[in-house]
Amino acid sequence: MNIQRKYSLPNCTLLLEGLSDVTKVAQFQELRPELSILVNAECYISGCNQPLVGGREFFESLVRTVSAYAQEFLSNVHNPQAHNRESELVELQKIDSNRHRLIVHLEPISAGVQSNPHIKHPPIQIDLNTVQLFDLVEAVDQFFADTQTLPELSLELQPVTRRYGNTSQAVIRQAVPVTLGVSSLAVAAVAFSLIPAPPVRPPQPRTEAQTNSTAPSPTATPLAAVTPPPTATPLASVTTPPTATPNATPTITDLETLLHRVPEITDASQLRALNRQVYNQIHPAWTSRSVLKQDLIYRVGVAADGSIVGYKAVNREANQAVEQTPLPNLLYNPANRERTPNEPIAQFRVVFTKRGILEISPWRGYTAIPHVLGTKITDAHLVRDLNQKLYSTIRQSWGGKPTFTRDLKYRVAVNKDGVIADYEPLNQSAFDYFRETPLPKMFQSVYGSNVAAPDNQEPLAHFQVVFKPSGALEVTPWHGYQ
């Protein structure tokens, strides 16, 4: 009986074909049959037109090498198993900390196979980035974890022995003399190897006379959604192992289904806060903004902690072009942590416009005027002082000629000492031109970064701050959202 097994990751798919041992099948007929004789192994890597193909020798070499190189990547200690040119068909070389060269010698050393079409071909070289490398490692690890496929091959991890640790290559060569002792040597090795070599861009290997072997394409766009080329023959019984892949599509992505089962968040103030969180997730992740031909509209479900738990295309273009939005990547992955069942969900309308603008609003609008959450400073004197203080702080650091043509409106919160605690753009131009205002810098100088401040329990005073194209500045006490 012919059996196929597939281990599929975003950038790498491992496809194994083989047979099961007849005696064992008879015993456990109802179970997933064991693939015990490997006939053919194919490894599809994103950006490569053709898979790496080989038999058992190739496959064993691939999993040994990939496993050893993963260990080297994690420990920064040279692992001889990953670079064994003499006895392995597959080797991996580090180019820099984000580039790894997979080399496959398809000419079997013990050339027992007749009519091997690959004989005398130059080795195939594929440059992987770290994410691609990880997907390859993960496909291999999922294979190892699958006890019904070549069970005699399993993950066996061993630390590299001291002998190898000492006589290693580039990583340790820069380090101190061996006489300092192994442990300090290793520390230095880490510290040095962590500093990647200067970014010498490796010459992009052009397809070098490889007629029917894999053409390497090192310039693969890593974000492109990767589907293995459809050269695979129709699969008779493709079974994927039950282990979750990091980016696997969660079980329920259909928003309708989800909404039938859980309550909906409708509180205006909470919606407003979530609206910001969703914007802050999608906005930076939407990188390819100029490719849309049509506005894409989605209905997006969001849990109370801001994670995106589902989405549904509203217009047809949105359905087809979902891979051009960051939504699939941002989707909360239930494999990582269990969510409480029946968690309430808020719905938003998310529009990716063809002009590259992101618009997010509550799906049903606000049922009431939202309020800012949290305790507030109410003392009128203090608020007035803070108002002046905020005005002069911003005024001092805002100069130059504005390039925007419309008012930029923000809500800015400060604590009782006048230190900025939060700011929120209120109109579209405020989103677009926030870099021109001193707000991000002020925020950054306090919190060391520009992401939202840690949950602040202290009372805050809120103000509306308007930057005018004329260069005028207005700071007024906050009277709520309009």
Added chain:
Amino acid sequence: MNLSASLTPFNSPPAETLPMILDTLPEPAISSQGCPRRARLQIDLILLAIEALELGGSEAVLTFAQELDLKEIIKNRVNLWRMRASNPLRRAHIRRPLSITEAKALVVIACYLARRLTVVIRQLLMIAQQMDEKQIPLEQNLRLSNYLERFRAHFKSRMNPRRSALLALNSDEKLNELAIHLLGQLLFCTGTAGMQRLWIGLFDGEV
């Protein structure tokens, strides 16, 4: 069928009271009692990268210690800080060993935290890769620069710049490279066998 195989032997050592989750990580064949220097350094750096990715990352370590039943090993904040201060490059380095059990607990927690951050880690690495290809400085991306900034700030405030191993890490650029490299290592921690791989790698060159 030999059913007795699943029974616990009577004369098992007292160590069996340790949480089961740690059994997934094998005992390294090293002679000394505590962890080697490189292991102490690496664990601390991995946790540092997590803290740079996620606000409240060090609180999350304690939360997970509770959830994963590792409270016996990582008791409280001070206890955690002392373990991490066994990293020889820390300003506040404490000459205390990091026991194998403590290291296991930290590795388990780091991997659980990393798994939770899988999506972010992948995205940041892809962004970094694209920026690198287009030769755009990494800081131009808001999310990436947030991570790098936080990492550098954590690193500078906690590591002792006079340690010879750190003399080479004297510029923001080099720290950024270290931060990206750690991001890649975190990605590997999220995998099916990531925890075992990270663990075994800590003893590379030591056995």
